Amino acid sequence: MESSLFSDTLFSFPSFSKPQLLPIPTPSSPNLPISVNRRSFSITAAALKMDSKEVKLWGGRFEDSVTDAVEKFTESISFDKDLYKHDIMGSRAHACMLARQGLITEDDRTSILKGLDEIEGQIERGEFVWRTDREDVHMNIEAALTDLVGEPAKKLHTARSRNDQVCTDFRLWCRDAIDNIVLRVKQLQAALLKLAMKNEGVIVPGYTHLQRAQPVLLQHLILAYVEQLERDAGRLLDCRERMNVCPLGACALAGTGLPIDRFMTSEALGFVAPMRNSIDAVSDRDFVLEFLSANSITAIHLSRLGEEWVLWASEEFGFLTPSDSVSTGSSIMPQKKNPDPMELVRGKSARVIGDLVSLIVLCKGLPHAYNPVLQLVLSILFLINIDYFHVIDFLNIDFSKFILYCLVLVLEQSLLKTSPLIIERIQKALPAGHLDATTLADYLVMKIRDII
Incomplete structure (x- = not known):
């Protein structure tokens, strides 16, 4: 019979207390009506693309586009793209909440969730093109979602800022x-x-x-x-x-x-x-x-x-x-x-x-x-x-x-x-x-x- 992990023979010092190790934490599972993939979330380096200018999410009152130098200086997509999985998780939860509160329709929610699943798959397969003119992970995913599902994607940002x-x-x-x-x-x-x-x-x-x-x-x-x-x-x-x-x-x-x-x-x-x-x-x-x-x-x-x-x-x-x-x-x-x-x-x-x-x-x-x-x-x-x-x-x-x-x-x-x-x-x-x-x-x- 094997001795206990902390058997008395392990220590010769009577004053030494037996270690009580903390349990291994179990990552929490999001309570979403859709499956969430919580595998390792580091990604391989993806190509960053400088595309033709498009209207920024915040660009409604601006007449001129920012210069390329400013765009390169202020972008964060080169590092915050590692947040893609968690950004998509948050968007799924937000879309479900908006639908339940009647702020978007159930059809909108379904389109948004399907589009987010497709984008997540593209990223994990290395097919997604990150664009520096879209500044960060949030705007890259939201713009790609708009390209995929159209108008419903534009409602996803309801009651949400990039800050929160x-x-x-x-x-x-x-x-x-x-x-x-x-x-x-x-x-x-x-x-x-x-x-x-x-x-x-x-x-x-x-x-x-x-x-x-x-x-x-x-x-x-x-x-x-x-x-x-x-x-x-x-x-x-x-x-x-x-x-x-x-x-x-x-x-x-x-x-x-x-x-x-x-x-x-x-x-x-x-x-x-x-x-x-x-x-x-x-x-x-x-x-x-x-x-x-x-x-x-x-x-x-x-x-x-x-x-x-x-x-x-x-x-x-x-x-x-x-x-x-x-x-x-x-x-x-x-x-x-x-x-x-x-x-x-x-x-x-x-x-x-x-x-x-x-x-x-x-x-x-x-x-x-x-x-x-x-x-x-x-x-x-x-x-x-x-x-x-x-x-x-x-x-x-x-x-x-x-x-x-x-x-x-x-x-x-x-x-x-x-x-x-x-x-x-x-x-x-x-x-x-x-x-x-x-x-x-x-x-x-x-x-x-x-x-x-």
Whole structure:
């Protein structure tokens, strides 16, 4: 019979409390009368097309078109197209609500939903052409919908602004991102627990100031990271709970006089409730700040784990040897076996931390309510390089900020499985450094006290 995951034999420290791990979150399913595809939502780079000028959604009072330079400078489609799935989800819910409230007909609703299904399919098949003259993901999808179904599409924007639309999309995106990250945190915890159980009873030198200090169980050292990751998962889930409210209905900033049902759209999209204040709904991005803050703390823990494994893989420590599958070599030194992936785990954490600082500076001092500067929040979270193009990670996968983060977690699981510990080398390190000095001093104090 297998021992319990947290059997008493796993720990030799009676004061150590058994970890109580948070459950893996289950992504909420939108309560829509149509199916919603909630698969991975990162997309391959699509061609961005500069087409002939057309009347903007907002261009009714304008006599002249904007210049090409202004159009290129203000467009956001090069990065916010990653919101397409969540934008379509929001539009489905909004169309269903408008129909129920009698603001559009049932035939209009049916046409809109069919058109949105077709557009989503085109995007996922790589057939959809993103146009920079349509500025952003919302106007690209709405214009394409108009091309497909005609007049009904023009009614979809009733009682909705791009301001509350993008905030809704963004909250949906972040919510799914948190679910993906927490899932991978739990997987990394499981890998660490498995490693700890595999090395039951192994004693290693514990370090302070990077000098040998006291002997500790290897399990105890590994489980320190399990505890840190547990708090990381908790922070992300707390963030998810606070962000899980629906901005739809706030419109530009002051709501709408039309008889909409905000509770219906909120429930359909899996939110707990509509946001109470319309100005707050469209003007603040504190949920993104909190999300990146929680990510940054987790990135710090991953960086520390990466650095510890880099040290242990060095000749000076020699406590583990990374397998060939997670190592690189040198172009000039044939004896080298470098732990590049773990070094990059440490290095890439700087991006997450740096982006948090960028976002804090970006958001400071903005007056209420919506400001175009807020669209840059998307670019900070979605993209890595300043040119706003998709980049390829060392695993050759297009990634947005959270996908990079997930890859780091997956990579660390791989390293845990393929980097065997060298127990003999660890045991040889134990006699040096007077690791039992503190225990001996405690023993002598107790002996002297008994004599006195």
